[in-house]
Amino acid sequence: MKPTAIFLMGPTASGKTDLAIRLRSQLPVEVISVDSALIYKGMDIGTAKPSKQELIRAPHRLIDILDPAESYSAMNFRDDALREMAQISAQGKIPLLVGGTMLYYKALIEGLSPLPSADERVRAEIERNAAQQGWAALHQELAKIDPISARRINPNDSQRINRALEVFYISGKTLTQLTAEKGEGLPYDVLQFAIAPQDRRLLHDRIEQRFHRMIELGFQQEVEKLYARDDLHINLPSIRCVGYRQMWEYLQGDYGHDEMVFRGICATRQLAKRQITWLRGWQTPLHWLDSLQPKAAEESVLRSLDEHQKG
Structure with missing residues (x-):
């Protein structure tokens, strides 16, 4: 019981x-x-x-x-x-x-889902890329890697774009793939x-x-x-x-x-x-x-x- x-x-x-x-x-x-x-x-x-x-x-x-x-x-x-x-x-x-x-x-x-823990080094690198290219460009990159997540995430939502890219860079799997695993x-x-x-x-x-x-x-x-x-x-x-x-x-x-x-x-x-x-x-x-x-x-x-x- x-x-x-x-x-x-x-x-x-x-x-x-x-x-x-x-x-x-x-x-x-x-x-x-x-x-x-x-x-x-x-x-x-x-x-x-x-x-x-x-x-x-x-x-x-x-x-x-x-x-x-x-x-x-x-x-x-x-x-x-x-x-x-x-x-x-x-x-x-x-x-x-x-x-x-x-x-x-x-x-x-x-x-x-078995999502990787945050990695400050990876996050900092994404932030640097965003400062150079803009978050819109990183959202376009995400759309190529993980189109399902990109459709759910607003192009101005820097926090969620960062996390979705971080997950892929660390694990080699997309956020969509990993969240499907319970x-x-x-x-x-x-x-x-x-x-x-x-x-x-x-x-x-x-x-x-x-x-x-x-x-x-x-x-x-x-x-x-x-x-x-x-x-x-x-x-x-x-x-x-x-x-x-x-x-x-x-x-x-x-x-x-x-x-x-x-x-x-x-x-x-x-x-x-x-x-x-x-x-x-x-x-x-x-x-x-x-x-x-x-x-x-x-x-x-x-x-x-x-x-x-x-x-």
């Missing part, structure tokens, strides 16, 4: 944290964050990180584990999450994984839930209201502290997080405050759309919960778990 785990997925601003806190008061669960932004220290307001009061009621593992200058991959997450899940299961409790980074969930469920699956029996408002317009309203609230809470001052650091720049995964990138560009004078707010809200809505698209195409059984019916959502999870344990 595999141990039980619960996945609580959903788009940003859908009410995942509130539901997780309620579930922890009802069940023997421990929460693991599945969020590629909450891992960073000093990035609290713009990531909508749970408050100190919320974390007292429901401590989250894998929050505040990295400096914004550091990188973190799906492989790193899988290793960390499996370690935390094993500890929780050994205590006779149930891991409750909560967040909206769908790639992390996918890495847990399906395992990871790794070891998840050694857990997982109940999977997705929470979101049934009306997309309500989610858009929540996102807009939350972004304005972030501004009131001091989001600009938070990013100003990051902006003042010499080791941070806009191409880092941390600074490319939704909201942070737009605030960073505002601080460097690319556009005004109102435009920053507009772009930040739009980018967050686009993120939510991508997350919902991921979930609608989810391959394993998924039970949908309505954000606007929090009590019913809670009861649905409790009922499903009870039926699962009896069955």
Whole structure:
């Protein structure tokens, strides 16, 4: 018998944290964050990180584990999450994984392709070639090597172009070839839930209201502290997080405050759309919960778990 785990997925601003806190008061669960932004220290307001009061009621593992200058991959997450899940299961409790980074969930469920680790020497060489030829030229090179990846990657996405070329230079195999090879699956029996408002317009309203609230809470001052650091720049995964990138560009004078707010809200809505698209195409059984019916959502999870344990 595999141990039980619960996945609580959903788009940003859908009410995942509130539901997780309620579930922890009802069940023997421990929460693991599945969020590629909450891992960073000093990035609290713009990531909508749970408050100190919320974390007292429901401590989250894998929050505040990295400096914004550091990188973190799906492989790193899988290793960390499996370690935390094993500890929780050994205590006779149930891991409750909560967040909206769908790639992390996918890495847990399906395992990871045997991609080579990053090589700073190779990356630096690619960066030098890009400085001389431009990223558009490197994207054309990628199209000859790996046309499938090139079609998926925007010609301006330097980070992903770099990684796709790096994989080929190191392994001799394309990113497409290697990602087709799956790794070891998840050694857990997982109940999977997705929470979101049934009306997309309500989610858009929540996102807009939350972004304005972030501004009131001091989001600009938070990013100003990051902006003042010499080791941070806009191409880092941390600074490319939704909201942070737009605030960073505002601080460097690319556009005004109102435009920053507009772009930040739009980018967050686009993120939510991508997350919902991921979930609608989810391959394993998924039970949908309505954000606007929090009590019913809670009861649905409790009922499903009870039926699962009896069955």
